[in-house]
Amino acid sequence: xxxxxxxxxxxxxxxxxxxxxxxxxxxxxxxxxxxxxxxxxxxxxxxxxxxxxxxxxxxxxxxxxxxxxxxxxxxxxxxxxxxxxxxxxxxxxxxxxxxxxxxxxxxxxxxxxxxxxxxxxxxxxxxxxxxxxxxxxxxxxxxxxxxxxxxxxxxxxxxxxxxxxxxxxxxxxxxxxxxxxxxxxxxxxxxxxxxxxxxxxxxxxxxxxxxxxxxxxxxxxxxxxxxxxxxxxxxxxxxxxxxxxxxxxxxxxxxxxxxxxxxxxxxx
Numbered sequence: 001x002x003x004x005x006x007x008x009x010x011x012x013x014x015x016x017x018x019x020x021x022x023x024x025x026x027x028x029x030x031x032x033x034x035x036x037x038x039x040x041x042x043x044x045x046x047x048x049x050x051x052x053x054x055x056x057x058x059x060x061x062x063x064x065x066x067x068x069x070x071x072x073x074x075x076x077x078x079x080x081x082x083x084x085x086x087x088x089x090x091x092x093x094x095x096x097x098x099x100x101x102x103x104x105x106x107x108x109x110x111x112x113x114x115x116x117x118x119x120x121x122x123x124x125x126x127x128x129x130x131x132x133x134x135x136x137x138x139x140x141x142x143x144x145x146x147x148x149x150x151x152x153x154x155x156x157x158x159x160x161x162x163x164x165x166x167x168x169x170x171x172x173x174x175x176x177x178x179x180x181x182x183x184x185x186x187x188x189x190x191x192x193x194x195x196x197x198x199x200x201x202x203x204x205x206x207x208x209x210x211x212x213x214x215x216x217x218x219x220x221x222x223x224x225x226x227x228x229x230x231x232x233x234x235x236x237x238x239x240x241x242x243x244x245x246x247x248x249x250x251x252x253x254x255x256x257x258x259x260x261x262x263x264x265x266x267x268x
Contacts, residue, residue, distance in 0.1 A: 081231025127160025
């Protein structure tokens with residue numbers, strides 16, 4: 001495995017992407033780069049599309065030149081959240097905001113440029129590194145007396161370590177035999193919850209390590225306005241990826257427990 005991040009690789013730079021993909025002699029490339037600031041994307045449309053649409057196209061062209069397959073991480077935000085059942089890969093998309101539209105455009109660019117691709121849509125991603133909902137709740141739990149959390153948006157928390165394992169398993173499978181595996185897949189943690197119930201579980205588990213005096217208050221979406229509209233239902237059906245690649249998908253609570261253990265016990 002060879003890993004690149006900024007500043008070594010900027011996927012919006014065609015020549016840089018081509019050079020590094022070529023020099024790495026990769027058989028499979030995994031693209032986890034994206035502009036993911038959902039609200040800021042509403043005010044930074046050009047940058048969001050530069051990274052999420054154009055950057056994917058340039059990486060796909062680089063892979064096409066060297067004959068490498070591309071695994072690309074996408075999002076539940078390509079859907080509008082109006083479904084009453086978990087979304088299938090074949091369901092029509094209808095993104096609500098700039099972030100979702102830019103990601104959908106990148107997915108389409110990839111499909112048109114490179115046949116040998118895997119698109120993995122994921123949702124509610126959290127992890128040990130970077131900013132995310134779990135870390136925000138833990139911080140607010142110390143800073144505030146009460147925390148108001150939306151209770152009418154539903155999804156499947158997904159933990160970065162689990163997703164990474166799944167992507168690597170797919171990459172290894174593609175190296176052995178791609179067969180008919182190319183296409184679009186869904187991967188998220190098993191089990192459905194709301195943001196409010198997710199927050200409640202975070203604090204319940206975190207009590208093992210520390211005290212959090214804040215009181216949780218459930219609120220409807222309209223009481224927590226944001227620049228970007230969120231899908232109210234972001235549950236993804238992951239049956240296809242489990243069948244094709246035998247990828248293990250564990251309950252989101254197990255991923256949360258592991259993340260909290262790392263946050264509270266590993267050196268900062």
